[in-house]
Amino acid sequence: MSTIVSMTGITRRFGAVTALDQVDLQVEAGKIHALVGENGAGKTTLMRILYGGLDADAGVIEVEGQSRHFRNSAEAIASGIGMVSQHYSIIPELTCLQNLMLGAEPGLWIAERDAEARATELATRMGFEFSWRAPAGSLSPAGAQKLEILKLLWRQARIMILDEPTAMLSPADGDALFVSLKQLAAEGDTIILVTHRLPEVLQHCSHVTVLRGGRNVAHAAIGEHETPDAAQLAAWIVGHEVPEVQIEAVAPGKPVLEIRSLRVRGDRGEEAVKGISLRLHEGEVVGLAGVDGNGQRELFQALIGVGTVLEGSVLLDGRDVTRDGPVERLRQGVRLIPEDRHEEGVVEDWSLELNAALGLQRLEPLRSGLWVDVGERRALAGAIAERFRTKHGGLGLPMRSLSGGNQQRFVAARALALKPRVILAFQPTRGLDIEGTLAVYAALRETCRREGVCAIVVSFDLDELLEQCDRVVAINGGALFEPKPGEERDRAAIGRLMVGAA
């Protein structure tokens, strides 16, 4: 048992904010070590300091017993430390092999055949399979994740930092990834896993370090006696006991949204949604489980009125709205919590007050005739910020002054305002910590129950959906699969539906 990475007393300040306060992290060689904590707990900052993306104000980093200070990630990788971030750095136009080598080519001239042989060797070792000459754009999310890990191995990294590697994977792909990671660990490589998913920590990791508010809260070995359970971990992360979610059953009201054999064309001209039928009732929150890129996006586009519907129809309160445009749908109560809040949900340069009206700008009472009702807008902005306790310094400040989690709170609250009928939520808790996630789902359920609204929630996290939604259906390859009677809450069964293995 030897400690390979030792960080002691790491402190980092951003202006007046102390992001890391005397944090320690000891990682043993040949282990999978989990690093968990809420948004803003300092996980990412700590990892960036380790691999040279950021300087610490104080503290010592030792790698294999030697004091180290990396000025950039190139120095870190030269010492065998690499990181795969949540946002993959794969260039879709290049081949898998070119992506693998990018920035670490074996010389001025590339002998493709030799490189390919070496790449195949690496992949086989991990139990991966790649067609190296195919463009990387054709990879599935799981394939992209694997390629990122191979990129680190290609660079001879022995300490790998993986940031939420399973966030976009199906349960089966996630499990397969951990088999490979354990294989790596068995061969002596070290993996630091940054994650929000506690089952992963308990099942696959050997140690866990918990950060909260930039400080060490706990460090524990897993699999020995006194192993923490999920509730204990969650309590460490949040700082107090997390109540278990109790979803009170709803008697389904009358149908609100009815999707009838809907077929939708995707951006590349392919048929992305292949005959989906689904009926949502008043008060219902339905989870749509699936691996990214299986038609969720196109289905939502068709529902908000910007998609290309090939066939089928969408009924809202019994009225056919298939031919209505986005403005008309908004008026009828269709609301979207978009996937990427920076790009799609807010205008970051605008004030909170202006952002409050975005998407609602043509609805009464924000509009009176051609004019904007500024007073109503200000009142609404206040109410939206209040709803999930968005932390802000004033409604007149620009959106960019808010943290990501707080922006997400604002966007989610906005979708619940002004009498919605159907709420379409695309990963509404992306980037939110435990408390934020609970608050968003609780509000979603409450709005649905109280106002007779229905909601579809897309998430790549099946556990979250099972825990928070009234029922869960799976989407795979553009088709919808409902679990068999008796298996409605069966994680394994729905997991199989997500990958078409049922």
Next chain:
Amino acid sequence: MNWKLAILIVAALGVVIGALIAIGVAPSDAFLQILKGSVGTPGAIGRTLRETTPLLILGVAVFLGLRGGLFNIGVEGQFLIGACVAASLGLKVPGILGVLLAIVGGAIAGALWAFPAGWIKAYRGGHEVISTIMLNNIAFHLTTGLVAGPLKAPGQQSTTTATLTDSTKLPMLYSAPPLTINIALIFALALVAALALWLKRTVAGYELNAVGANPKAAQFAGVDVRKVTVWTMLASGAIGGLAGSCQVLAYEHRFYEGFSPGYGFDALGVALLAGSSPWGVVPAAGLFGILSTGSSFISAALQIPKGLNGVLIGLIIIVFAAFRYRRSRSNG
């Protein structure tokens, strides 16, 4: 204000002062003369206000485009086309009806001239900067050709149209020669006020701002981004054309070869300097008017090249752009 910016400003001043010393003029003298030549006498004030009017209207045109996410470099061309159409309409139909026709006609012509750029941007993804530069070239040669041929006044040596009759001119609001103020300046200020109100208080203005600030978010908010893009370009072009009409009806009273000394290009600087509020266009246009009139004056008075105006304006824009860039980076 940080030290980098301070260095930039000092360097900019250094360039100007150095240039003045190099041609043998005392810098303090030059600046005093600029002020004297632009705001020092009633006549100078009149000239400055006259110079400011087209800069103000064209500045509004560029500003509106910027708010909607379009960099309309084509206002120079829209100005020329608007002026040319206004002059020919005003010559055909004299009197108050002619004035109205010329104003509306110039605006429509400017809008039509801008339309291809907006359409190409919205539906074909072609960048508006490229297409408007091309349209500028075409506008310049087309209007020059027209005024050399079919529109040329009979019996004139130079390439110019005939002059409008007195009844077809925009009247002076205040006239105590040498200080005169044309009603066109009031039009321009009213236009600024209307635009400010429209952007801030109407749903359409809100949506236009959204498209400019984040087109993707605007699309998700139910805004038809392509339609807004085309309409923004049309409106920007219409205001550009209107500037041409006003220039003919208020000041020049005819169209001729070399009609614009580059107002359309100076207007880009005006809009940039204006910042995020339409009201910023007013002082920016005023400053450009003062520099332009003042440097024409000193080039005659102190025998220095008229290019000094261009140097000054260029330096102001560079310093200001650097300042704005720094601010937006520190926010992000």
